[in-house]
Amino acid sequence: MKRLAYIDWMRGLACVVMFQTHCYDSWLNPEARKTTLFAWSQLGGTLPAPLFIFLAGISVALVSEKLRTQGISPGAIAKQVILRGAEVFGLGILFRIQEFALGYPHAPWTDLLRVDVLNILGISMMLMGVLGWVAGRGSADSARNRNLAGALLAAAAVALATPALWTIWRPRFLPWPLESYINGVHTFDQPQPWLFPLFPWVAFAFAGLTVGFCMFTSLAKRLDNWSFALLGAAGLAICGLSVAFDRSPIRWFGGYDYWHTSPNFFLMRCGVLLLILTFAYAWYRWGLPQFVFSPLTQLGRTSLLVYWVHIEFVYGRFSILPKGRCSAAKATLGLAVISLAMLGLSFLRTRYKPGRQTREVRLTPSIETMGGATGQ
Numbered sequence: 001m002k003r004l005a006y007i008d009w010m011r012g013l014a015c016v017v018m019f020q021t022h023c024y025d026s027w028l029n030p031e032a033r034k035t036t037l038f039a040w041s042q043l044g045g046t047l048p049a050p051l052f053i054f055l056a057g058i059s060v061a062l063v064s065e066k067l068r069t070q071g072i073s074p075g076a077i078a079k080q081v082i083l084r085g086a087e088v089f090g091l092g093i094l095f096r097i098q099e100f101a102l103g104y105p106h107a108p109w110t111d112l113l114r115v116d117v118l119n120i121l122g123i124s125m126m127l128m129g130v131l132g133w134v135a136g137r138g139s140a141d142s143a144r145n146r147n148l149a150g151a152l153l154a155a156a157a158v159a160l161a162t163p164a165l166w167t168i169w170r171p172r173f174l175p176w177p178l179e180s181y182i183n184g185v186h187t188f189d190q191p192q193p194w195l196f197p198l199f200p201w202v203a204f205a206f207a208g209l210t211v212g213f214c215m216f217t218s219l220a221k222r223l224d225n226w227s228f229a230l231l232g233a234a235g236l237a238i239c240g241l242s243v244a245f246d247r248s249p250i251r252w253f254g255g256y257d258y259w260h261t262s263p264n265f266f267l268m269r270c271g272v273l274l275l276i277l278t279f280a281y282a283w284y285r286w287g288l289p290q291f292v293f294s295p296l297t298q299l300g301r302t303s304l305l306v307y308w309v310h311i312e313f314v315y316g317r318f319s320i321l322p323k324g325r326c327s328a329a330k331a332t333l334g335l336a337v338i339s340l341a342m343l344g345l346s347f348l349r350t351r352y353k354p355g356r357q358t359r360e361v362r363l364t365p366s367i368e369t370m371g372g373a374t375g376q
Helices: 002-027 036-044 048-069 074-103 109-113 117-135 140-166 176-183 198-214 218-223 226-247 263-286 295-301 303-314 328-352 354-363
Strands: none
Touching: 002 036, 002 048, 002 263, 002 295, 002 303, 002 328, 048 074, 048 117, 048 140, 048 198, 048 263, 074 109, 074 117, 074 303, 117 140, 117 176, 117 198, 140 176, 140 198, 140 263, 176 198, 198 226, 198 263, 218 226, 226 263, 295 303, 295 328, 303 328
């Protein structure tokens, strides 16, 4: 349980960044949207979704290793992960139905088929389960190494294929609801960067799965706490590679859109995720969370719930402030209200249903990584 606390802290951090991105995006008036505050808010919005999906991959690796030490077969572990993924995907469909019902009659019916973060997270978990089933045979070490290599290759393949699948390799022969799962085209003529298609988002899940299995290698066990320092150093190196590749005249085929499809931006975000992971581990092991209540950890334990609820009070019919008509000061006040309300809701959730919450964190922590944020 203590080993997973820093992961909850990271989910909580993603929740807070998600809140500010959504609140400012929904409430700021046109003049306020021209400010530096809004620009930085949107830049921060590039972080939560990768963080949530990345943590899902880490959680799947942690759970798989734990269940394997208990003597559970790789096939049974893979089945559990796949079923959890199917459950998350079903919740994503349910969320879209709810949003359509609350937005009726103004919401178009096509919103029911919109590709959102829950849908992609569910599919990502199912794909990770399939990888675990294929690579899980043999000894624990050999299975771990195969899973690690397979996850790394999958992440790289998805990141490299993304530019072409958004442009010259677009599967136009598919109906738009299916093509949208590949590149987020939805009902528009071009892929939309605010949606969450498999390319590139599933790559973050496999990147997290790679890191999760790295934590159980013999080298990581020998290094103990220093293994996280090594991950942080790797994060810095990956950020440096991203900058070097971006400045290089060589461009991957399929066009170059740094902020949405570029493998270089994927590398940069992975490097930042590793740095956050290192900081979270150190902060939770030696920082204030050891001694005082941590609001971020609390939010991270119920990330699905606070995601689901806050959307309605920010973007939905029950928005607590008028959308698109607020000053920066008013929107910031609304952000504070939303953050405190979601913290209170999270606390009530764990206070009155502690048994179920403990079970979710211990056995399937990835089920709580289902929060989302803007992908722009």
